[in-house]
Amino acid sequence: MTAKNDMSMRVQTLPGLREQVAERLRMAIATGRFPAGARLIERELCEMMGVSRTSLREALRELQADGLITLQPNRGLSVSVVSEKTARSIYEVRATLEGLAARLFARSATEEQIKALHESVDHLAQVYDNFSAEAFIAAKTRFYDILLEGAGNEVAAEMLRRIHTRVSQLRVVSLSSEERARQSIRELRDFVSALEDRDEQRAFDICVAHVQAAAKAAMKTISTRED
Amino acid sequence: MTAKNDMSMRVQTLPGLREQVAERLRMAIATGRFPAGARLIERELCEMMGVSRTSLREALRELQADGLITLQPNRGLSVSVVSEKTARSIYEVRATLEGLAARLFARSATEEQIKALHESVDHLAQVYDNFSAEAFIAAKTRFYDILLEGAGNEVAAEMLRRIHTRVSQLRVVSLSSEERARQSIRELRDFVSALEDRDEQRAFDICVAHVQAAAKAAMKTISTRED
DNA sequence: TACCGTATGTTGTATGTCAAAAAACAAGAG
DNA sequence: CTCTTGTTTTTTGACATACAACATACGGTA
Numbered sequence: 304m305t306a307k308n309d310m311s312m313r314v315q316t317l318p319g320l321r322e323q324v325a326e327r328l329r330m331a332i333a334t335g336r337f338p339a340g341a342r343l344i345e346r347e348l349c350e351m352m353g354v355s356r357t358s359l360r361e362a363l364r365e366l367q368a369d370g371l372i373t374l375q376p377n378r379g380l381s382v383s384v385v386s387e388k389t390a391r392s393i394y395e396v397r398a399t400l401e402g403l404a405a406r407l408f409a410r411s412a413t414e415e416q417i418k419a420l421h422e423s424v425d426h427l428a429q430v431y432d433n434f435s436a437e438a439f440i441a442a443k444t445r446f447y448d449i450l451l452e453g454a455g456n457e458v459a460a461e462m463l464r465r466i467h468t469r470v471s472q473l474r475v476v477s478l479s480s481e482e483r484a485r486q487s488i489r490e491l492r493d494f495v496s497a498l499e500d501r502d503e504q505r506a507f508d509i510c511v512a513h514v515q516a517a518a519k520a521a522m523k524t525i526s527t528r529e530d
Numbered sequence: 531m532t533a534k535n536d537m538s539m540r541v542q543t544l545p546g547l548r549e550q551v552a553e554r555l556r557m558a559i560a561t562g563r564f565p566a567g568a569r570l571i572e573r574e575l576c577e578m579m580g581v582s583r584t585s586l587r588e589a590l591r592e593l594q595a596d597g598l599i600t601l602q603p604n605r606g607l608s609v610s611v612v613s614e615k616t617a618r619s620i621y622e623v624r625a626t627l628e629g630l631a632a633r634l635f636a637r638s639a640t641e642e643q644i645k646a647l648h649e650s651v652d653h654l655a656q657v658y659d660n661f662s663a664e665a666f667i668a669a670k671t672r673f674y675d676i677l678l679e680g681a682g683n684e685v686a687a688e689m690l691r692r693i694h695t696r697v698s699q700l701r702v703v704s705l706s707s708e709e710r711a712r713q714s715i716r717e718l719r720d721f722v723s724a725l726e727d728r729d730e731q732r733a734f735d736i737c738v739a740h741v742q743a744a745a746k747a748a749m750k751t752i753s754t755r756e757d
Numbered sequence: 758t759a760c761c762g763t764a765t766g767t768t769g770t771a772t773g774t775c776a777a778a779a780a781a782c783a784a785g786a787g
Numbered sequence: 788c789t790c791t792t793g794t795t796t797t798t799t800g801a802c803a804t805a806c807a808a809c810a811t812a813c814g815g816t817a
Contacts, residue, residue: 355771364588368595377778377799392685399630458619462689582802604768604809
C-alpha cells in the first residue's frame, strides 16, 4: 500500500462557499431571524454575507427548491409564509415519512445507533433547561441524524431534513410553551423505548402520534396568528 | 368593475429561462438521453442549450437538489447513478407518499377529479400502443397531476413530482417489457375503481401494491445491469 | 516501467453590464 | 382633493468575462 492510497490523512473536504451561504440562510429562517413574509433583496444579502451575487443566487435556488423562500417573477424573493393548509400538509408528510423512518429504524438499526439515539434524547432534555433556539435546533438535528442514519433510507432522510427546516420555522413561536416541551420529551423517551424493544408497530404509532401532537400545537399558534 | 380587475385577459406568465433549462435537463435525464453516470460539462451544456453559464448553473442547482445529478467538488457533475439500495429507498418513499396521496384523494377529491383521473388512465392505455418515451411520460405526468391535485397536499405533491423524475429514469429500461406494461394498466384501472367507490383503504392497498410491483420490475433490471 | 513536472481542462467565485419589469414618486387634469 | 398619467428608481434576469484552485492528462526522464 502506497501513501497515496492512505485515506486517513485526507484533509477534511471543506464545504464550498455556496453551501455555507445556503446553510446560514436556512438557519436565519429556521430561527426566525428572517421572519415569514420578509422580503429578501439580493444586493442586501450579498453585502450582509460578503459574497458575490453569483454565489448567493445559486444558494437561493437551493432554498427555493426546499420551499423555504418564494419567488415572484421579476418581483423578488420573500420568506415563504406558511398558510394553515400548507402547515397541515407539512405535518401530514412529516408524520408519514417519519413513521416510515421509525419502522425502518426499529427493523434495522444497530445497537450502537439505538444507544446513541437514547443519549441524544438525554442531551435534548438538558437543552430545554437553559434554552436557546440555536442550541435546540442543533440538538434536535443530532437526534434526527441518528434516527435517519439508522433507518438507512437516504432518500427519505433527505426529504425529512428539508421538511425539518420548515417545521423549525413554525416551531419558533409554537414550542416556546413550556407544557408542550415537557410532553414532547416524554414522547421521545417513549419512542426510544419502543425502538429498544424493536417494537416496530409501537414505534410507528408513537412517532405518528408525536408528530400529530406537534402539529396540533403548531396549528394553534398559526390560527391565532392569522386572526 | 374596472378593466384592471378583469383577469380573463391576463397574459400567460411565461416560464423564466432558468426553469426552461431545468425542465429540458430533467427530461433529458428522465428519457435516458443523458444516461446514468454520464459526465455533464458546463461549457458543453451551455453551448447545447444556448444559455449562459450563470443561468445554467442555477438550473443545475435545482436538479442537484432533486438528487438527479451528483456533484463531486472541483471535479464536476454527472448524472446520478442509482445504486440498488438507493432504488429501494426511492420506491419505499414513493409507496409511502403515494399511499398518502391515494388516501387523501379518496377522502376529498371532487367527482370531476375522479372522472378526469379515469379518463387519464384511458389515455395512458392508448399511449402504450404506439409507444414513445416522451408521450408516455407526458401521459403519466397528467395522471399524477390529477391525482395530486385531488389529494390536496401540495407538499407531498412536490416531493412526489421530484421522485417521479428519478423513477422515470429507472423505468426507461425496466418498463419496456410488454408484460409489466399491461399489468400496470390493469392495476391503475383497479385503483381508479377503488377511488370511485371512495374506498380509502382499498385505494391505499392497491396503490402500495402497485408501487411495489413496479419496484420489483425495476430492481430486476437494475441487478442485471450491475452484473 | 515508475516517477515527476508541466500543460490543459474544469469548476468555483467574482465583476461589470444591460434590458425588462415592477414599484415609487411626481405632476397635471378633472 | 382625487384620479390618471408620465417619469425615475429599484430590483431582478441574463450575459460575458476573468481568474484562482483543483484535477487530470501528457510527456519526458531516470
